[in-house]
Amino acid sequence: MSASEGGGAPDYRSLGAKVGIELHRQLDVGGKLFCGCSTAREDGSKSFRRVLLPSESELGDVDPAARFEAARGMEFEYMYGDSSSCLVEADEEPPHDVNQRALEAAITVALLLGSTIVDEVHVMRKIVIDGSNTSGFQRTMLIALGGSLKFGEKSVGVLTITLEEDAARNLGSDGRVKKYGLDRLGIPLVEVSLAPLEISSAQDAVDAAAALGRLLKSTGMVARGIGTVRQDLNISIAGSGIVEVKGVQELPLIAKVVEFEVRRLGWLKEVAAELSRRGVRPESAVGEIVDVTGILSRAKGGVVRKSIAGGARALAVLARGYRGLLGSEPYEGVRVGRDLAAIANAFGLGGVIHSDELPNYGVDEGLVEEVRAALAAGSEDAFVIALGDAEVARRVLEAVSGRLRDLVSGPPAETRAPTPDGRTKYMRPRPGSARMYPETDLLPIPITGAMRARLRENLPLPWDRQVSELASKYGLSAKLADEVLDSERYDLFREAVKMGVKPSVAATVITETLVSLRREGLDVDSVSDDQLRRLFSAIASGRIAKEAASEVLRAVASGRAPDVDSAAEALGISALDDAALAALIDEVLDRNERMISERGDRALGPLMGEVMSKVRGRVDGAKVNEMLRLKLKERLGRSG
């Protein structure tokens, strides 16, 4: 068998790669979707605990994704505070009427994309039992169908526009208890799903997402900031299931995720072809789960022996025809075994051991042969071992078996999560349509012709017009205006200008400065809006010169300083007041008396250079220039 070697980008065209983008964006419309709670972030200290059970859809089916989550037997703890949560978030009170402004925002987006708006909106429950919704479902409603998005010279179809409630904020887990914050639950989200786009490069997907992002921002009704936007990517190649990669937050990551996923799907297709050549069929791909604790208890040290000594059981399952295919890694991170480990993680197990990585972990060749014999493994067969509590290990191997069976028929449809380096990690099987169920607590909402007409008359200006207006209003270049308007920190720009910061300075800080710091590898997301606000206020009051902004932010982003003020202090660029500046200029003028008398007005240049070298970053250059000019004129007048 041959894995095409890494190197350049995959040949997207010949693989038949398609990417469907679903963009979710929070709306800033005063309150949540089904209650009046604040949408501001709040770290609540109170909590309650719940369990969730899968429920049947109206057609009587239980969704596979829901079943998978339920099998994990998790308990959920919800943290809440009083301003961001009420009984609606706690699922202790029926939803209130839908937020009318949120509905209008979604309809506005539909009008901008030329979509067909439904006449009556039905609120649905999308079953999600990973605990991210206290109810066990996400309320969502279809607003419009069809339409198209232009990006550059290209265009892509729109599938649906929906309005839905955001999920609770994931706060991590502690054993079998998953923690969530209720502050984010119920924030209105508009979701636009684009049709699968045949791509010739990963950049196509990025461009489409960027264009959609600008269109949404042009409504002026979307929230901005870290965590207000995320993209789900539905990626496939010819002959594969559709893989949904959930929650890609930044545009640059899209390209990496698409490339990784297309490579991974390509490899799984080769794996399926090889399994078929070896005569493996889905129904015969795995054997019974067998307890091999007795055999492996004789391991010579290593993790296996340690686990068994600690009371763990070792269960094993035969993977027919998989020998060599579990451990192969044709591209970095693309390996069947890696996904099996992720399944084990989902059940709270550290991982699994498969035969391609043995002998290892204290298991020698002899023991491997004994396990092979116990499983009646043939020469082309592999096996997978799970170590842990017998019940947990059994559940893990059942899930692993399902996966091994599925792979025989080609790359399976599933839900994956992006990793920060642009790879993806197995999450759960892909949910089916069985997870949609009508929200019985609410009546259908009619969308009247009058409402549509009113919104059509009040459509926002197209993006380009907004950019040129912004450019002329603030004296910015078209490029800078475009970047500012597109920025997640646009609101901060407006605040800064209100504080008295020069628009071009504020614009440069929130766009170019932050981007270049990010390129240096700094975590600019760790710089909070509040820190930037302090920086702008310091610039506006002259406490920090605009030239020092980059230095100050670098210190904060790198963690060298806890905040803007201490960064300024540490860098020695804390405020230089007028009196101190005047004293310093006088001192320089005194020292250069001879040059001043020789050159007269023309001494200004060199003097400016000398003063600036002493105050750079502490006083604005224009201010230095003004004061220096005055004082020089004074001296020349006196002497002349």
Added chain:
Amino acid sequence: MEDELQGYRGPARDLLQRAGVHVGDEVELALADGGAISGTLMPRYEHADDEHVAVKLRNGYNAGVAVSRISSVHVLGRARPEPTAAAQQVRRVKGDVIIIGTGGTIASRIDYRTGAVTPIFRPEDLYSRVPGLGEIANLETELLFNILSENMTPEHWAAIAERVGRAISEGYRGVVITHGTDTMHYTAAALSFALEGLPVPVVLVGAQRSSDRPSSDASSNLKGAVLAASRGDFSGVYVAMHRNLSDREIAIHRGVKVRKNHTSRRDAFESVNSRLAAVVDLSSMEVRKLTDLPPRGDPRSLKVKPRFDRRAFLLKYFPGMDGGVIDGLVDAGYRALILEGTGLGHVGAQVHGSIRRAVEKGVFVGMTSQCIWGSVRMTVYDTGRDLMRAGVVPLGDMLPEVALVKAMWLLGQGAGAEEMRSLMPSNMRGEISERRYIEDVRE
């Protein structure tokens, strides 16, 4: 015969009828302004308007399309036949605990007739849906009736009491009754009186969030109820519901000391003027008693007295109430009047005359308090003394709803005016407490 266009009326029905389509068919709705929407034709909620057609799209979403916008309807495929009922047979085994279904949210899911939640689940469905329920006890289930609790009547209470009586003579060691929560405390009181010498725990249980949602409290409440009914070393009628907002502890309330005090929260039920009877810890599966409770007894000691007389009335006093209301009730033939007075047990002087008249006509008049917490005490103020002189009987800390049910039951047992005057204020089933503890928290 089922309506093939369920819920559709007027123009929407005409359009669909002309096109010859039925609910469940795959249809394509061509739009006058271009484009088309296709999906499965859904039934229409009965209270929805007649100008929209509802379809389920392939992505699972439902949406309504205006009749005025539809230029034509095409059939893409016909409805699948309903699965037959054969698959739903349940194996019947002789059990320790019987679950008797009466309806309510605990047994409810969406109804396309109204689009709202109505009871459809049967106890068998609950049994198969609650993980681990079968491991707690050997269970049997029976659907007695299936109604929302606001539709419960004293006749239903009687039917439940009789069924419980039979279950006990059949040898069950515990009884669980699934019930709508709105009037569950009335039924609990009714059963408390109707089942004299009750030898086993009878546990009423409901759900505040319908069992068609993953976050439903139905499953945990039911588990708690079955644990209390099978493992509780006590007898009597109880209500099992969430203790707080977490799914960990189920509170076991005494049937005569419990009230629904919230419209929607899962811990809506609270023990009033009484400590919780017990708590079921769902993680350890332990039933922990919090107060002295009657032990289990001999099944032969049970006497079922299921008759209730509806001629009792519960009247909430408000400032300025007209005494004519009371005259009207007396003239309509009511035999017992339970007043929900203010504070320690008062009503305004303007109704005293009517009350005196009622007592003279042989109507029992008892006083409870709308404060809910605490006992009436009618010797403190002149008004109370006047009322007692007029023949009003103070009912201690008995809850108004319990007093009403007790009056219905005593009348049903043939009690005359004198017996009412002596039995209503005496404690028969724990409905009146002598002491209220300083630390009685409201839970």
